[in-house]
Amino acid sequence: MANKPVTADRCDCEVIHDDVVNEVRRKMPKEETLYDLAETFKVFGDSTRIRILWALDESEMCVCDIASLLNMTQSAISHQLRVLKQAKLVKNRREGKVVYYSLDDEHVRLIIDQGMAHINEG
Amino acid sequence: MANKPVTADRCDCEVIHDDVVNEVRRKMPKEETLYDLAETFKVFGDSTRIRILWALDESEMCVCDIASLLNMTQSAISHQLRVLKQAKLVKNRREGKVVYYSLDDEHVRLIIDQGMAHINEG
DNA sequence: CAGTTATATGAGTAAATATTCATATGTTTG
DNA sequence: CAAACATATGAATATTTACTCATATAACTG
Numbered sequence: 300m301a302n303k304p305v306t307a308d309r310c311d312c313e314v315i316h317d318d319v320v321n322e323v324r325r326k327m328p329k330e331e332t333l334y335d336l337a338e339t340f341k342v343f344g345d346s347t348r349i350r351i352l353w354a355l356d357e358s359e360m361c362v363c364d365i366a367s368l369l370n371m372t373q374s375a376i377s378h379q380l381r382v383l384k385q386a387k388l389v390k391n392r393r394e395g396k397v398v399y400y401s402l403d404d405e406h407v408r409l410i411i412d413q414g415m416a417h418i419n420e421g
Numbered sequence: 422m423a424n425k426p427v428t429a430d431r432c433d434c435e436v437i438h439d440d441v442v443n444e445v446r447r448k449m450p451k452e453e454t455l456y457d458l459a460e461t462f463k464v465f466g467d468s469t470r471i472r473i474l475w476a477l478d479e480s481e482m483c484v485c486d487i488a489s490l491l492n493m494t495q496s497a498i499s500h501q502l503r504v505l506k507q508a509k510l511v512k513n514r515r516e517g518k519v520v521y522y523s524l525d526d527e528h529v530r531l532i533i534d535q536g537m538a539h540i541n542e543g
Numbered sequence: 544c545a546g547t548t549a550t551a552t553g554a555g556t557a558a559a560t561a562t563t564c565a566t567a568t569g570t571t572t573g
Numbered sequence: 574c575a576a577a578c579a580t581a582t583g584a585a586t587a588t589t590t591a592c593t594c595a596t597a598t599a600a601c602t603g
Contacts, residue, residue, distance in 0.1 A: 312485040323479045334468045341466030346459040357445045363434040396549045406539040417528040518579045
């Protein structure tokens with residue numbers, strides 16, 4: 300009954316460091332958690348949405364303001380705002396016909412700042 | 422010669438708050454900067470890459486280790502490591518046949534931590 | 544209530560991309 | 574040098590997705 304290596308089915312090479320792999324595996328968060336984390340970053344990973352977030356960090360704005368600022372259609376902006384809202388990165392309030400959007404969370408700014416720090420150092 | 426509104430060509434609605442739009446436009450970083458920022462977040466926005474980054478935050482690992490840990494093919498991992506390297510998120514060193522990867526930058530951890538903070542509060 | 548304006552949304556399309564498969568490169572070992 | 578192994582990479586494919594277009598919803602205005 301030899302100590303069977305933990306080589307995974309799909310991995311077409313031999314495990315080099317079982318101890319490291321097992322230790323890291325033990326500490327890894329749930330797959331679902333990391334999936335959610337990736338989904339969050341995916342929302343930041345589009346230049347239209349990043350520009351919207353940046354703009355909303357400066358000031359609350361309505362959909363039309365944002366469309367004008369970015370020189371894009373109202374529809375395109377509205378679709379992206381929906382994505383941002385589902386990710387809980389922005390919130391909105393209605394005032395008559397006009398819907399104002401703003402950042403939902405102080406994390407948004409922190410995340411953007413860290414990203415900026417990375418590209419400025421690179 | 423009336424003061425022509427700044428309504429953008431592609432925006433199919435009227436600007437509501439010219440003052441806000443102009444002020445935000447003035448403060449916006451260069452389009453290229455925000456594009457680069459989005460490109461960086463895009464790299465974090467894939468669960469395979471996030472899992473790789475998380476693993477490398479625990480320990481330096483070779484390609485085969487990572488493939489085994491994530492139960493994915495060596496090829497798939499290698500392709501993603503290339504993306505991570507181009508984004509300067511990971512670095513590598515060769516030791517004989519084996520190539521070891523590790524995080525390139527302390528920002529990586531900070532960015533992931535901020536992302537985690539967001540999903541944990543949401 | 545009819546018209547106008549602001550926003551939202553469903554369907555379709557074009558572009559981006561993650562993985563697979565086959566194969567190439569690079570290094571060690573016999 | 575030949576065989577073996579770790580890694581890299583090009584091409585093909587399937588999926589995702591950002592935007593457009595048409596239209597719906599919602600609220601104000603006369």
